[in-house]
Each structure stands twice: as structure tokens, then as C-alpha cells.
Amino acid sequence: MKEFLEHKDVVEAIKIADQVKQNKVRFSDIEDSEGNQYVDLVQEGGGVLGIALVGYTYVLERAGVRFFSVAGTSAGAINTMMVASMGNVGDAVSEKILEVLSAKNLGDLVDGEKAVKKVINKAMSGDGGMFWPLAFNGLKIWKILKRQLGVNPGNDFVSWITNVLKENGVTTVKDLLEKRTLLPELKDINGGDVSAMKAKMALVSSDVTTNTKTEFPRMASLYFKDPETVNPALMVRASMSVPFFFEPFVARNMPNAGNENDQNWIDLASYRGKVPNHAKFVDGGMLSNFPINIFHKKEGVPRMPTFGVRLSTYRKEYNKTDSLFQMAGAMVSTMRQIHDYDFLVKNPDYNRLICLIDADKEFNWLNFNMTKDKQVELFALGARKASEFIQSFDWTGYKDVRLKLEQASKS
DSSP states (O other): OHHHHTSHHHHHHHHHHHHHHHTTOOOOSEEETTOOEEEEEEEOOOGGGGHHHHHHHHHHHHTTEEEEEEEEETHHHHHHHHHHHSSOTTOOOHHHHHHHHHHSOGGGGOOSOHHHHHHHHHHHHTOOOOHHHHHHHHHHHHHHHHHHSEEEOOHHHHHHHHHHHHHTTOOSHHHHHHHHTOOOOEEETTOOOOTTOOOOEEEEEEETTTTEEEEETTTGGGTOSSGGGSOHHHHHHHHTOOBEEEOOEEEOSOTTTTOSSOHHHHHHHOOOSOOOSOEEEEOTHHHHSSOGGGGOOOSSOOSSOEEEEEOSOOSSSOOOOSSHHHHHHHHHHHHHHHHHHHHHHHOGGGGGGEEEOOGGGTSOTTOTTOOHHHHHHHHHHHHHHHHHHHHHOOHHHHHHHHHHHHHHHHO
């Protein structure tokens, strides 16, 4: 872990964050008795690029920012779960997350057959020489995909997250939700009532069986007969099921299977068809890779902002669509992003709240065999972008924009 925190960009970002905290820069109207300020946080998905998310949260915590409600997709869901489980609301947890992450061999997450793993690592390294490995193993990969719908079971991931949660006193959804109720002593600096504030969390996944954008744990009762007893690691597994790279997560023996017009499904998912016996999930990024709207309040001026952190460079250049593979890639990219982009078009004020890390410019999001040096660079990139964000963010200016929008809506 030492090499992450001693990178020159991280050291500089820490200096900036400490100065920001000393200067009492305002980020929110909600704070605790120690002067920490509270924001909601939404984190984008992006495979191993999620290491940069930890750099981002680390620097914000150094600046005296704490995370109240938290949400994310895929890699963002992983960091969301760790933020929510490795401490109570208001605790600084990013250094603990970094310790866990730096000790994990990310290559173990690619837990398919040895020959398949070799092909994947070769492809993601960008070193070329793919012809012979693919020629020898192509048929095997096809048979695995046909049988399992993904080349990696994802069991190592579930085991890893399960152990992390257990070490922090979380083995069930009930344990996790109880942690979210343990709030510090909060106050609104403008004198508002804070007694009804509740810390929420959401992990976004894509239920391709019923075509549902699923938010866990809020919608867990649709898929699990006793949702409070479920291992939360399974919900993260559902969110990070990159299609064909990982096997889909499957919720089996679902409650109310066979029922039509089930009221719970209508209320939570607007689904009126027959409830299936099981549902398959793929990466939440297929429907909403950056669910920035999840805590959105349309009316009024918020007392705390929803900060968003993006890993990808989206809509900064056009897609090439001349070949079959280019066209397929462009279609997937559009599906993953357009819902979130549509929200930002309709709510341009949110652009003031988003930190753009743009990690995919330099790093491959599926390179689980990434060297430790590259992991350090990713963390440092997130830290540097976070330091730039906290220097430029204008809380008063953002509230003024929201006030003008509110006044315009009433005129």
C-alpha cells in the first residue's frame, strides 16, 4: 500500500486536500460535530479502472468530505459496497479499501479455465501474438460460452468480497442496512431539521430476464425469498457481470414465481408479466453505467450535493462503425451510456458535480493482469483528478443555479 500513497501525484493531491480542509472550503450544508461535510456519491462502472475511484474517495476524505448515500454500477458498485460496509456513515474508509485492494491479486478474478485465462490475459495485455492462442483454444472458448454464457465463473470475486464483508461484521443484507442507520451527529448549518435523514445505497444491475434495471438492495425482495439473509456480495456480483467475460449471475427459486400482475413487481419494476422462476443478471452498465439520477431531487435547492465520478471518456469523439465489430461496439457503448447522458442533457446543472477521471484513455478496463505499477498510476490519476475537482467546485454557485432553475419552473 505504501507505493500508492507515496506516488508524487498522490502526495501533491494530499497537500491540496489538507489545505482545502484547513481553509474550510464549503461543499455542503450538512456537517457533523467534527466539521466533516456530507455529500451523496455516485460512481461509474469500468472494470479494473475502479482503482481510480479509490484514489478519488481517498482525496475527498482527506479534504473533510464524507459520503452519505452511495450508489454505483459494476466497479462503482464494488467501491460503493466497500464504502458502505467498511465503516459507519461518516467514517473515513478509503485507506482501508486501498489496503484490501492492494493486497488482492486482481488476476485471480479471471477464474476460468487455465487455457482461457491465458488467451484473455494475452488479449488484454495489448502485446499482440493472439493468432496461435486463439487458434488452439477458440473451439474451447466457444463451447464454454455456449454452455455457461461467460468464460469466468466469478466465484473468486464472490469469495473475496464475502471475506472483506465478514471482516467488517457484515454477512447479510440486514447487517449492511443496520450499518447504514448508524449516523453521526449531523446538523444543517442553516438550521434545518436533519432528524428524518436516511443514508441510502444502490447497486445497479441489469436483469435481462424481465428487462429490468435493478437496484439492490431496494428491489431484493423481487428475487430473494428472505432478502435480509442474503449475502450482499451476491448483489455486487450481479452488478459486475460483464457479458460473456463473466457468467451471468442467476437468482434462483424466486418468490411468487408463476404469478402474473404481482403487485410487488408492478410497484418496484413496472413489470406485469409472469414472474419467472429464475432471473439472469449482466453488468449494470448495460442499462445505466453512471446512475447519476438515482438520488436526484427535482424541486428546491439541495442541502447537500450528489457528487459523481466518471471513469470513461464518453462522447468526446465519434464511434467508427464501418465493420461488424466496430458497429457492435458502438451499439453496446450507446446502450451503456445513453440513459445517463439523457438525464445530464435535461439537468445540465449536474455537470458541476461530476469529476471526470477519463481513465480509459490510458488503461484497459478488462486488464485484470495489470501490473502493480499501473495500478498505482490508476490510483494516482483518481487522486489527481479529485484534487482538481475540490479546488474548482463552487457550492454557493451550484446552489444559485438550482435556485434560478426553481424560480424559472414556477414562472
